Amino acid sequence: MTLSRRRSQPVGDLALDSGQTLDGARVSYQTWGRLNEARDNAVLVLHALTGDSHVVGERGPDHPTPGWWPGLIGPGAPLDTDEWFVLAPAVLGGCRGTTGPSSPAPDGRPYGSSFPRITVRDQVRAESLLADALGIRSFALVVGGSAGGMRSLEWAVSYPGRVRRCVVLAAGARATADQIAWSVPQLNAIRLDPAFHGGDYYPGPGPRAGLEIARQIAHATYRSALELELRFGSQAQAGEDPLRGGRYAVQSYLEHHGKKLVRRFDANSYLVLTEAMTGHDIGRGRGGVEAALRRITAELTVGVVSSDRLFTPADGEVVATAPACRELAVIDSPYGHDAFLIETEQVFAIIRRALTGAPVPVPHRTASSTAASPSTGAATASRELRAAAVAAGPSLW
Ligand SMILES: CC(=O)SCCNC(=O)CCNC(=O)[C@H](O)C(C)(C)COP(=O)(O)OP(=O)(O)OC[C@H]1O[C@@H](n2cnc3c(N)ncnc32)[C@H](O)[C@@H]1OP(=O)(O)O
Numbered sequence: 001m002t003l004s005r006r007r008s009q010p011v012g013d014l015a016l017d018s019g020q021t022l023d024g025a026r027v028s029y030q031t032w033g034r035l036n037e038a039r040d041n042a043v044l045v046l047h048a049l050t051g052d053s054h055v056v057g058e059r060g061p062d063h064p065t066p067g068w069w070p071g072l073i074g075p076g077a078p079l080d081t082d083e084w085f086v087l088a089p090a091v092l093g094g095c096r097g098t099t100g101p102s103s104p105a106p107d108g109r110p111y112g113s114s115f116p117r118i119t120v121r122d123q124v125r126a127e128s129l130l131a132d133a134l135g136i137r138s139f140a141l142v143v144g145g146s147a148g149g150m151r152s153l154e155w156a157v158s159y160p161g162r163v164r165r166c167v168v169l170a171a172g173a174r175a176t177a178d179q180i181a182w183s184v185p186q187l188n189a190i191r192l193d194p195a196f197h198g199g200d201y202y203p204g205p206g207p208r209a210g211l212e213i214a215r216q217i218a219h220a221t222y223r224s225a226l227e228l229e230l231r232f233g234s235q236a237q238a239g240e241d242p243l244r245g246g247r248y249a250v251q252s253y254l255e256h257h258g259k260k261l262v263r264r265f266d267a268n269s270y271l272v273l274t275e276a277m278t279g280h281d282i283g284r285g286r287g288g289v290e291a292a293l294r295r296i297t298a299e300l301t302v303g304v305v306s307s308d309r310l311f312t313p314a315d316g317e318v319v320a321t322a323p324a325c326r327e328l329a330v331i332d333s334p335y336g337h338d339a340f341l342i343e344t345e346q347v348f349a350i351i352r353r354a355l356t357g358a359p360v361p362v363p364h365r366t367a368s369s370t371a372a373s374p375s376t377g378a379a380t381a382s383r384e385l386r387a388a389a390v391a392a393g394p395s396l397w
């Protein structure tokens with residue numbers, strides 16, 4: 001498959017929920033396949049917090065990281081490019097080409113602290129303007145996980161006439177107190193870093209230590225306690241002794257993920273995107289979550305991760321009470337929230353079913369059934385970890 005190049009589309013002045021306007025906003029995006037003459041074969045793929053438009057493919061000049069859902073798109077893939085035209089935008093407020101705090105403001109200098117507070121609805125509005133510009137009236141499918149799941153759901157609520165099928169993975173109808181609570185120390189870690197300078201740190205290195213700590217906190221919530229226990233327990237990092245100033249293995253692991261993110265992400269974007277997530281509420285101004293869910297006309301699929309302690313299965317079950325929900329799928333995994341990125345075999349099977357309308361496997365959960373039973377999909381998880389997790393007891397997942 002040829003490498004999909006990143007493009008950038010001006011979408012004009014973007015009216016925000018706050019009442020402010022982002023002048024001359026742009027959305028960067030990638031596509032795979034061709035939009036057909038009827039313009040009815042478009043699929044929208046929405047990335048999570050630190051992802052981008054590069055859903056599949058190698059690293060390249062345009063792409064600092066490899067694709068985050070490898071194998072999803074291409075000839076014969078679940079999103080078969082012989083049939084589907086796939087569009088993946090980079091999110092509003094991020095740092096991968098779409099307008100965000102590091103982009104030039106109208107005065108030519110980076111927005112920094114003047115970048116406005118944005119919502120998930122604003123992000124979806126920007127994506128709808130991109131779809132308008134590309135001549136896409138409606139999507140055969142909108143799919144995303146985590147923050148991408150929030151946007152997928154918001155698409156189905158905001159634009160019922162433009163979404164025919166919708167897959168919401170590892171996301172809820174609104175931010176919970178627990179999700180907001182975990183974001184607080186992350187935001188504080190960045191803002192209290194002396195290098196933050198109130199958000200106006202460009203072109204300096206910015207609050208690297210604060211961002212690193214934020215990612216450490218977040219990454220722990222993205223994995224299950226059981227996985228961390230089975231992988232690391234209370235072991236020391238090789239060659240170090242925690243009782244003599246050294247580190248635990250799990251500490252080293254979190255520090256690795258913190259450092260890795262700092263190399264590829266902007267701290268202001270991290271703040272803006274985290275605050276968009278904490279403000280997520282499909283029911284705001286619409287008479288509440290239940291009323292908002294009733295607006296959905298797309299065939300809805302909800303996927304939850306059995307061991308997700310951040311966006312819990314119960315959060316997804318609320319979304320699955322939408323009258324339009326056809327399937328509540330359980331991604332059976334010990335990996336916690338990040339399983340929507342790791343358990344690709346199970347995730348892609350869910351996407352395929354949603355797209356083809358294939359029968360929902362039994363046993364399963366639907367909006368009208370409360371019987372809990374995990375899906376039977378084969379996982380790509382390490383056999384050893386899975387076996388150890390099973391031995392430790394299913395109640396821990
Ligand atoms: C892959 C990308 O980043 S694509 C770019 C867009 N990014 C996104 O969309 C974000 C999505 N990606 C992510 O959030 C994460 O990368 C995930 C969820 C996919 C990672 O999940 P996994 O594949 O299970 O990786 P895992 O959590 O085991 O971490 C592996 C890393 O930890 C390191 N590690 C493991 N144990 C330790 C330890 N004790 N000390 C230090 N490092 C350790 C490994 O060496 C490996 O390093 P590497 O990633 O630099 O090669």
Ligand SMILES: N[C@@H](CCO)C(=O)O
Pocket residue numbers: 048049050051145146147222337338
């Ligand atoms: N690991 C994900 C965040 C969890 O949804 C990311 O970095 O985008």
